[in-house]
Amino acid sequence: QxxxxxxxxxxxxxxxxxxxLNCTYSNSxxxxxxxxxxxxxxxxxxxMYTYSSGNKEDGRFTAQVDKSSKYISLFxxxxxxxxxxxxxCAMSMDSNYQLIWGAGTKLIxxx
Amino acid sequence: GxxxxxxxxxxxxxxxxxxxxxxxxxxxxxxxxxxYRQFPKQSLMLMATSNExxxxxxxxxVEKDKFLINHASLTLSTLTVTSAHPEDSSFYICSATxxxxxxxxxxxxxxxxxxxxx
Numbered sequence: 001q002x003x004x005x006x007x008x009x010x011x012x013x014x015x016x017x018x019x020x021l022n023c024t025y026s027n028s029x030x031x032x033x034x035x036x037x038x039x040x041x042x043x044x045x046x047x048m049y050t051y052s053s054g055n056k057e058d059g060r061f062t063a064q065v066d067k068s069s070k071y072i073s074l075f076x077x078x079x080x081x082x083x084x085x086x087x088x089c090a091m092s093m094d095s096n097y098q099l100i101w102g103a104g105t106k107l108i109x110x111x
Numbered sequence: 112g113x114x115x116x117x118x119x120x121x122x123x124x125x126x127x128x129x130x131x132x133x134x135x136x137x138x139x140x141x142x143x144x145x146x147y148r149q150f151p152k153q154s155l156m157l158m159a160t161s162n163e164x165x166x167x168x169x170x171x172x173v174e175k176d177k178f179l180i181n182h183a184s185l186t187l188s189t190l191t192v193t194s195a196h197p198e199d200s201s202f203y204i205c206s207a208t209x210x211x212x213x214x215x216x217x218x219x220x221x222x223x224x225x226x227x228x229x
Contacts, residue, residue, distance in 0.1 A: 004154070006154075008152050036220075041120075041202075041222075041223065041225065042222050042223060043115070043117075043204050043206070043220035043221050043222045043223045044155070044204075044220050045220065046218075088154065088155070098145075098157055098160070099155075099157075099218070101154035101155045101156075102154055103152065103153055103154040104152075104154060106152075
């Protein structure tokens, strides 16, 4: 079993829809949870960063962490074609520890 | 924001040759740089961590004699794939951190280098 599981998709939704992306994990020691966006043939860029449980909102993006269920989510409201990318979750036990990555979910927003 | 560049962005080489990939932090000093490999539809796999002025720390299963890493200065790290073979074809991504804050939120990624070994 992988430490971090993420459905690779692709997930295709119409423009304007609410998108829900998820990851599950097995290591209860993870404390830091990140979502990265990666456009084709580019490096990842950090979208959201959450410590421990709870919600965090930034514009159209909301990150949720449920440590009791070992489940994290990224919600995108009013999705745009420019949101089409691969979204990777990553986790770490410590702020100075290496990141453990999900496989990434390819998201396609249809105009 | 902080910028990390990689060169070249794409390289095609013959089997048996060596390829050098450069990773530069353009507007900050990177005390630590990371090298990742990413196969299609798979997650990033950390290959090694390098700190300026010291030997790189390789992850289990990564051959240090095949993937030579040199972190020569606070703005430059190089990855050399020696005697490359077709199975080394992949997307290589570096990241860099200044270490001033937690690495988790201050790790900046380069655009990646696509290596194709024929």
